[in-house]
Amino acid sequence: MAIAELPAYGAISRRRKEWGRALIAAATVLFLATALAQVLNSARIVDLGFRDWRPTLFAYLAWAVVLGFGQVMIRGQAGLRALFILPAALFTVAMAIFPTLFGLSIAFTDWNLSSATGQKFNGLDNLFQLFRDPFYWNAMRNMVIYVLFVLVEYAIAFGLALLLNAEIRARKFWRVVFLIPLMLSPVAVSWMVGKSMLEYRFGPVARFARWLGINNPSFFTDPWAARLWIEAMDAWVSIPFVMILLLAGLQAMPKEVMEAATVDGATPWQRFWQITFPLMLPVSLTAIVLRIIFKLKLADIIITVTSGGPGGATDSVSSFIYREYRDRSNVGYGTMLAMFYLVVIVIFVTILLNVLSRHMRRMT
Structure with a gap:
């Protein structure tokens, strides 16, 4: 049926709208029931004989088709136009929402790949273990330090x-x-600098330090020194990104304002603090927020250079979770750590954006 032949929303009969809503509701119930059954089967609470997640995938595809068909039945031409947006929205849900829900289903299980018992539902045990894990909270404190370095x-x-x-x-x-x-690549920088130039036996920096009279030039044995070297390598890779954003903002500033300030006798320091910095504040806040988001994912340099050492002093949350998976094969507990960190990030970034938004409104 062509678009011109479809009725507008007001011309659609009440019976047709009811049938469309009923189809969508039935498909939604079927999909949710299938997904719940698979979650219970995966957690071994019940045994329904599901070997993989294909039933949920097929139920989701059927629900998507019925949803599109139901939109056309309920809304007519407007529903047909919505079909151009619906595939993208459903793809986003499949690629973002479903993996998160799947991760939540794993987070509440005892699942160690080295164990012969397999995956078992254990309720809130992983969450209680998280609150008692000093290494995880040490990684959280390290993330606070790394995020504060963003200002530098x-x-x-x-x-x-x-x-x-x-x-x-x-x-x-x-x-x-x-x-x-x-x-x-941060991994390439880690090998070039952390594993080669700063290697304490044969690295050129260590040799130069011994030539200066330093007997034991070990760069990653002291916790604070190790954190500073990790931060230095990460900053060297990341500062150009912030720089290019700020440079774009500086080039977009009106030159007439600076020229007028110069004619009025303002010093370079006064021009910076009273004109350049205030005008650059929106760009600066955007650059800082983006850099904080990237910093919260810091892991590759730490994994390559120190593996979290010495004694977890340089661990970020991401590197700690990675080692929980790789070294201990603890999938259930590692997933709980990741889910909890996701919640912390969402809350932190939301509060940060709200504070910055209110600050910008007061300034404008």
Whole structure:
């Protein structure tokens, strides 16, 4: 049926709308019942004979088809137009919501790959173990430290952006040079710097330190020194990203304002604090929030260089969860750690965005 032949919403009969709603409700109940049955079967609470999650997949596909058909029955032309958006929305649900729900179903189970008993439902035991795990909370404290370092990275990036925005010689060349770290993989940087240059026996930095008279130039035995080196490597890779955002903001600023301030006799320091910094605040806050989000995922450099050592001093939450999976094969408990961290991130980022939004409204 062509779009022009479909009735508008007001012209659709009441009986047709009821049939459409009934079809969607029946498909929804069938899909939810299938998913619940698979969760119970996966947790071994009941044995329904399901070998994999294909029944839930087929039920979801059937529900998606019925949902689209029901929208056309209920809304007519508007429902047909909604079909252009529906596949993208359903794909997002399949790729984001379902894996999260699947992770939740694993988080409440005792599932160790090295155990012969397999997956068993254990209620809130993993959550209670999480609250008693000192290594996990140590990783949480480390994340607070790493996130606070974002302010230092922002200050360095702002200084570099101001420098590259000034009329200096070979400005385009230096812009490319300062962007090179952004093009490198953090794992490659970890091997080049952490595992090669800072290697305490044969690394060039260690040899130079011994030449200066330092007998034991070990860079990752002291907890704070190890954290600083991890932060330095992560900052070297990430500062160019913040710098390029700030540089774009500086180039978009109206030059007439700066020229008028110069004519009025404002010093460079006054121009920065009274004009440049306030005008750059929206871009700065965006760059800081994005950098914090990336920092919360810090893991690759830590895993490659220190594996969380010494004694968990450099562990991030992500690296600790990775080792819980890799070294202990503890899938159930590791998933609970990841789910709890996800909740913490969502709450933290939501509060941060609300605070920044209120601050920006007061300034404007």
